[in-house]
Amino acid sequence: MTALLELRNVSAGYGAFRALFGVSVEVQPGEAVAILGANGVGKTTLARVATGLLAPTSGAVLVDGADMSGTATYRFARAGVAHAPEGRSVFATLSVEDNLRLSFRQSKGRANTPAALAKAFELFPMLAARRHQIAGTLSGGQQRMLAMARVIVEEPSLLVADELSLGLAPIVVDEVYRSLRRLKENGSALLIVEQHVGHALALCDRAILLDRGTVSWSGPAREAAERVATHVFENDSSSDGDGDSGDATAATAG
Amino acid sequence: MTLATGVGADFLRALLQGTPPGTVYALVALGFVLTYKTSGVFNLAFGAQAYVSAAMYYKAHTEWGWSIIPALVLSVFVLAPAIGLTLERLVFRYLRTGTSVAKLVVTIGISLALPNIFELITNFKGVVGRTPAGIVPNGAGVFYDPFGVYPFSRDELTTIGVAVFAMLCLAALFRFSAIGLQMRAVVESPRMTELNGIRSDRVSAVSWALSSTFAGLAGVLIAPRFNTLAAPDFFNLVVVAIAAAILGRLVSLPRALAGGLGLGMVISLLGTFLPRWVQSNPWLRPFQENLTPAVPFVVLFGVLVLWPAIRRSREVSDPLSGVDPPISSLALATRSARSHLIARVVTVGALGTVAAIVYFRADASWMFLVTQAVIMATIYLSVTMITGLAGQISLCQGTFAAIGGFGVYQLATLHGMSVLVAAPIAAVIAAAVGAVLSLPVLRLGGIWTAVATLAFAFFFDAVAIKFSWVGGGNTSLMQGTRVPRPVLGPWDFADDRAFLVLAVVVFIIVSIVVVQIRGGTIGRTLRAIRGSEVAAQSIGISPARARVVAFAVSAAIAALGGALLSIHQKNVNYGSNFSPVSSLFWLVLVVSLGSRTIEGAALAGAAYSIFDPLILRGTIFGWILRSPDRVPGIFPISPKWRLILFGLGTLQFARHPEGAVEYWRSRTARSLAARQRSAPGTPEAPDAPNESDAPNGAVTS
Numbered sequence: 001m002t003a004l005l006e007l008r009n010v011s012a013g014y015g016a017f018r019a020l021f022g023v024s025v026e027v028q029p030g031e032a033v034a035i036l037g038a039n040g041v042g043k044t045t046l047a048r049v050a051t052g053l054l055a056p057t058s059g060a061v062l063v064d065g066a067d068m069s070g071t072a073t074y075r076f077a078r079a080g081v082a083h084a085p086e087g088r089s090v091f092a093t094l095s096v097e098d099n100l101r102l103s104f105r106q107s108k109g110r111a112n113t114p115a116a117l118a119k120a121f122e123l124f125p126m127l128a129a130r131r132h133q134i135a136g137t138l139s140g141g142q143q144r145m146l147a148m149a150r151v152i153v154e155e156p157s158l159l160v161a162d163e164l165s166l167g168l169a170p171i172v173v174d175e176v177y178r179s180l181r182r183l184k185e186n187g188s189a190l191l192i193v194e195q196h197v198g199h200a201l202a203l204c205d206r207a208i209l210l211d212r213g214t215v216s217w218s219g220p221a222r223e224a225a226e227r228v229a230t231h232v233f234e235n236d237s238s239s240d241g242d243g244d245s246g247d248a249t250a251a252t253a254g
Numbered sequence: 255m256t257l258a259t260g261v262g263a264d265f266l267r268a269l270l271q272g273t274p275p276g277t278v279y280a281l282v283a284l285g286f287v288l289t290y291k292t293s294g295v296f297n298l299a300f301g302a303q304a305y306v307s308a309a310m311y312y313k314a315h316t317e318w319g320w321s322i323i324p325a326l327v328l329s330v331f332v333l334a335p336a337i338g339l340t341l342e343r344l345v346f347r348y349l350r351t352g353t354s355v356a357k358l359v360v361t362i363g364i365s366l367a368l369p370n371i372f373e374l375i376t377n378f379k380g381v382v383g384r385t386p387a388g389i390v391p392n393g394a395g396v397f398y399d400p401f402g403v404y405p406f407s408r409d410e411l412t413t414i415g416v417a418v419f420a421m422l423c424l425a426a427l428f429r430f431s432a433i434g435l436q437m438r439a440v441v442e443s444p445r446m447t448e449l450n451g452i453r454s455d456r457v458s459a460v461s462w463a464l465s466s467t468f469a470g471l472a473g474v475l476i477a478p479r480f481n482t483l484a485a486p487d488f489f490n491l492v493v494v495a496i497a498a499a500i501l502g503r504l505v506s507l508p509r510a511l512a513g514g515l516g517l518g519m520v521i522s523l524l525g526t527f528l529p530r531w532v533q534s535n536p537w538l539r540p541f542q543e544n545l546t547p548a549v550p551f552v553v554l555f556g557v558l559v560l561w562p563a564i565r566r567s568r569e570v571s572d573p574l575s576g577v578d579p580p581i582s583s584l585a586l587a588t589r590s591a592r593s594h595l596i597a598r599v600v601t602v603g604a605l606g607t608v609a610a611i612v613y614f615r616a617d618a619s620w621m622f623l624v625t626q627a628v629i630m631a632t633i634y635l636s637v638t639m640i641t642g643l644a645g646q647i648s649l650c651q652g653t654f655a656a657i658g659g660f661g662v663y664q665l666a667t668l669h670g671m672s673v674l675v676a677a678p679i680a681a682v683i684a685a686a687v688g689a690v691l692s693l694p695v696l697r698l699g700g701i702w703t704a705v706a707t708l709a710f711a712f713f714f715d716a717v718a719i720k721f722s723w724v725g726g727g728n729t730s731l732m733q734g735t736r737v738p739r740p741v742l743g744p745w746d747f748a749d750d751r752a753f754l755v756l757a758v759v760v761f762i763i764v765s766i767v768v769v770q771i772r773g774g775t776i777g778r779t780l781r782a783i784r785g786s787e788v789a790a791q792s793i794g795i796s797p798a799r800a801r802v803v804a805f806a807v808s809a810a811i812a813a814l815g816g817a818l819l820s821i822h823q824k825n826v827n828y829g830s831n832f833s834p835v836s837s838l839f840w841l842v843l844v845v846s847l848g849s850r851t852i853e854g855a856a857l858a859g860a861a862y863s864i865f866d867p868l869i870l871r872g873t874i875f876g877w878i879l880r881s882p883d884r885v886p887g888i889f890p891i892s893p894k895w896r897l898i899l900f901g902l903g904t905l906q907f908a909r910h911p912e913g914a915v916e917y918w919r920s921r922t923a924r925s926l927a928a929r930q931r932s933a934p935g936t937p938e939a940p941d942a943p944n945e946s947d948a949p950n951g952a953v954t955s
């Protein structure tokens with residue numbers, strides 16, 4: 001069975017700065033994988049590489065077995081990889097409806113757009129009430145729900161979700177994770193980046209720990225909880241032997 | 255016909271009379287809004303794009319004798335989209351992540367370069383004293399008079415029809431089509447649009463082709479309103495149209511249309527009724543002559559300053575801009591003290607040699623050019639001050655320089671003061687004007703500061719110079735704006751050599767002032783604001799005072815330089831030296847060569863004055879080959895190349911805001927550092943970064 005997404009020994013960075021050093025990650029169809037790690041270890045960078053926002057400097061990114069390294073972001077999206085980026089992930093200048101329409105028109109075609117819109121508004125009545133409101137004036141939680149409405153209706157084969165719970169009230173976080181669970185039940189694979197591990201580990205099958213740009217541990221989500229407790233939050237600055245973080249010190253150039 | 259008399263009829267007539275020019279403003283405003291909406295660029299090159307199509311149409315229809323349809327197809331539906339696509343592909347694609355100010359500066363560069371490129375390629379000479387033909391047969395000769403008070407020409411009716419029709423089509427495009435929505439999405443975030451599976455580069459290409467076609471159409475329709483065909487007319491029209499567009503917050507097409515029409519009608523009403531009021535209130539007379547041309551600029555300035563919502567509706571930042579690597583640091587910060595010193599010594603030595611050669615060997619014409627270069631460099635230090643240091647774009651430096659020139663003219667020629675006293679007084683006057691102007695203008699920030707200063711420059715151009723206490727009024731019509739050269743003790747500056755020395759001394763003094771300000775509290779404050787205004791304010795730095803000082807000093811420097819230039823040329827020569835368009839060229843020169851350093855200003859001065867005679871005429875090759883006869887046959891190159899080269903040089907500014915000189919330096923410094931790193935003995939860095947010229951290349955887009 002070919003993996004839905006495979007990062008093969010990927011390195012990536014920003015200009016002269018390197019953030020990832022030979023990272024390998026696989027996501028099987030329908031599987032949920034959590035990427036965990038402290039601030040600044042490269043989780044977002046990994047998510048960006050996985051959806052084509054950032055091209056790897058070496059290594060390969062495969063979607064459904066096809067090498068997509070260095071191809072344009074829109075091709076990833078058309079191959080079924082959706083990305084809910086860190087921070088604001090909706091178009092602030094477009095209305096709620098236009099946000100959804102933009103996406104559905106592309107993924108579902110002109111004929112199916114009205115039905116997709118109706119479905120989104122049915123699932124999220126809060127959005128229906130605000131369909132003509134400019135998305136930038138929604139609250140952070142409402143913006144998140146808008147982003148979730150989009151992916152739930154689209155049912156991508158893989159959703160890369162980056163820190164979806166960041167800055168949200170607990171009750172909204174619960175709702176976001178309910179949506180994610182629903183997505184998983186409908187057959188989408190998930191790659192979930194989180195600092196708040198509780199929810200993520202409850203949802204995911206496997207977990208991957210990142211430490212300063214390398215994978216320091218990976219295994220079943222059940223075992224990850226205790227690793228995380230010691231590894232990430234207590235001594236996240238010291239290397240505990242199973243990562244090669246000594247070599248992984250980020251190189252900068254002036 | 256009862257309607258034809260009485261105030262009511264006059265009112266109606268004025269309204270109808272204002273419709274054709276109003277439609278022209280509306281058409282340009284629509285195009286401007288279209289570009290802003292679909293590409294996010296505040297496109298000051300819109301006029302240049304319109305001009306090129308109008309010129310192409312003229313060439314095909316009038317010079318080659320093509321009939322209307324093929325000429326229209328060629329100029330509007332082939333050439334215009336081709337220009338749009340070229341601009342997108344070669345320029346704006348690389349600026350997507352740039353700031354809106356950087357993009358604005360690039361459009362200024364393009365607005366200078368594009369007409370010249372066109373004129374060079376097609377050998378178009380411009381048209382003077384002949385009204386270009388419209389797009390309907392005999393458009394200027396057939397009239398219709400639907401209301402019996404004002405007859406519209408066929409050209410005018412066509413323009414009105416096309417403007418309304420275009421507005422409806424575009425509104426429908428944005429409301430109902432997928433591409434309309436995609437274009438708006440790409441403006442906010444190309445990357446997030448791609449995450450929705452949409453090819454953002456293709457969408458941008460469509461945007462540019464569309465808006466450029468519209469510019470071309472507008473150009474062809476507008477041309478018959480002029481009795482010339484020249485690029486600056488179109489630029490002025492764009493500034494007027496911005497006033498209309500801004501009434502619709504730059505996004506509403508119907509309001510842009512209404513704004514344009516309204517502006518045309520208001521001007522026409524003023525033209526009709528103001529003379530009557532003046533007859534009963536004579537004190538209004540000066541306003542009557544000057545108010546009408548100034549209306550659009552007053553509106554533009556007033557709206558910007560008094561309607562803050564306009565500014566708040568400015569762009570939302572791209573949430574995915576975090577994918578881009580940070581901008582590289584300034585070379586000055588990374589260079590060692592030793593290489594700094596060496597660079598200084600070499601520069602000063604070279605300059606000294608050149609100065610000595612010029613002083614002892616140059617003939618009168620070279621002496622003139624070099625002196626002019628030094629004076630221009632002084633003026634350009636004012637750009638260093640406001641743009642390089644305070645990070646604001648001012649498009650009215652020519653106006654401040656003009657205040658210097660006219661100040662000297664007024665005080666010295668009309669009031670008998672010595673010019674050496676008059677020049678500093680003029681500088682102080684300019685500083686006061688600058689300080690007052692800076693209060694409303696600098697608060698705007700970003701592109702709005704640029705636009706407000708542009709409005710001020712056009713206001714000065716349209717109104718202020720007509721006052722006798724500025725431009726000299728009737729006296730100057732009879733005698734010109736002559737300015738004498740000074741005498742100071744034993745030195746008679748009527749001698750060109752002595753004057754060169756004076757100019758150099760002034761340049762050095764002003765340089766020292768700029769360096770002192772840059773290194774002092776004000777400079778540090780300005781740098782802090784440039785980084786982040788909010789952050790600076792939160793640690794107790796007040797931007798207002800530092801900005802006012804920077805703007806006032808900048809105005810004073812420009813005025814001092816302008817005064818010197820006028821003294822040097824023995825005349826103010828407002829039209830050729832200080833018009834609003836010259837401010838644009840100055841800015842373009844300085845930012846493309848380096849707006850943060852004295853060297854940048856000096857080079858820009860040289861580029862202004864001696865690039866053309868030295869390089870483009872091939873003189874330097876004559877010197878190198880030691881014979882003017884052996885200058886290669888490609889010389890002389892057309893002086894248009896100067897505008898083209900430096901216009902396109904603004905691209906460099908957008909990608910490397912430090913300017914060409916600093917960029918080149920920091921590259922050298924970095925490659926030196928890289929060589930030292932990989933030298934034997936130092937530990938091999940396994941992840942040595944690939945020194946990439948365009949870091950964006952790593953990011954798919």
Ligand SMILES: Nc1ncnc2c1ncn2[C@@H]1O[C@H](COP(=O)(O)OP(=O)(O)O)[C@@H](O)[C@H]1O
Pocket residue numbers: 014017018019037038039040041042043044045046576577578579580
């Ligand atoms: N645009 C950028 N330019 C340069 N460095 C960046 C950029 N974005 C992130 N980084 C750096 O890359 C490293 C990894 O960042 P990121 O992937 O955002 O970490 P995380 O999401 O795990 O907090 C950090 O050291 C961060 O400072």
Ligand SMILES: [Mg+2]
Pocket residue numbers: 043044045086163
């Ligand atoms: Mg992150």
